[in-house]
Amino acid sequence: MTPTDNAPIVPPPTEIPETISGASAGRETGGEVAVPNVAPVVLCKNCNAILVGRYCANCGQRADVHILSTRELVHEVLEGLTHSDSRLWRTLLSLWLRPGRLTEEFLAGRRAISLPPFRLYLIISVVFFLIVSVSQTSDVQVIQFSLSDKPAVKTPLSGVNCDSMTISNGTHPDWDRRFQRTCAEIQRDNARTLKQNFFAALPKTMFVFLPLIAFLNMLLYWRPRRRYAEQLVFFLHLQAFFFSAGILIVLLGDLAQHWPQVAGVSRILRPLLGWSLPVYTVLALRRVFRDGWPATLLKTFALSVAYFILGVLTESVAIVYAALELHV
Ligand SMILES: [Zn+2]
Secondary structure (H helix, E strand, C coil), rough: CHHHHCCCCCCCCCCCCCCCCCCCCCCCCCEEEEEEEEEEHHHECCCCCEEEECCCCCCCCCCCCCCCHHHHHHHHHHHHHHHCCCHHHHHHHHHHHCCCCHHHHHCCCCCCCCHHHHHHHHHHHHHHHHHHCCCCCCHHHCCCCCCCCHHHHHCCCCCCCHHHHHCCCCHHHHHHHHHCCCHHHHCCCCCCCHHHHHHHHHHHHHHHHHHHHHHHHHCCCCCCCCHHHHHHHHHHHHHHHHHHHHHHHHHHHHHHHHHHHHHHHHHHHHHHHHHHHHHHHHHHHHHHHHHHHHHHHHHHHHHHHHHHHHHHHHHHHHHHHHCCCCCC
């Protein structure tokens, strides 16, 4: 593997491929113009500027915009996963080993060296929700700091007489009937569909949860004033760490169920991973917002409470949404 296998995504501005040298001699409008002994001029497909290098200097679009074949796509994914110095792994290592570092670098303008915050968050959250939804021991609590009660989907309404249930005390018979039908449906398939709907709704509710928690943190760190977007970047990174810890917690739990040999390791590692969340948050807040230790610890506590309350609210909304989606 040579450095060029894994060329930096954004080339230094001085790097001009030799194939383009002398290209301006053959400058004409429209598509490629072949000039004897001179490399063809290539125009940006987005803005028609002359391309020099792998990105358009005018609009920033990649020079190479051909649609990937399935083979190229698989190759690209495998390359990203297997090259230890790829941007994905560098970003993940930075995320896991240096709390707050990714946010700090992003805010300082050093952006090309790691994955953009939102893409990183999306990749990890997709894996997280996939694993949680197929896991035997899925522990939705890892989203929060706190050891709340199991979510309601874990306890189907077994033994409850749905017909006697009411949410409006008879003032809205339609609501009551719908509620009773929902209850009966949940009993009928042992909450399986409800659980599926719940896990489908959770990733969407995160797009409300993260902006809200970022806003609350903005209140905590009122001075010196930070932009709201900076808060969002911080929480995309923080939540990406939480989800990756959650992935390990769920996987360890499943492994321990199938192989009793790893149960001991799992029993030690899972609580450690759980405790890594508040510790990580303290370190990340301290690195990015640069308060002293006492203030950082106090704000972490306040943030944990907000995280917990918002987390419970988010899960509740997801459960209600899941129940409404039952089509009863
Ligand atoms: Zn362009």
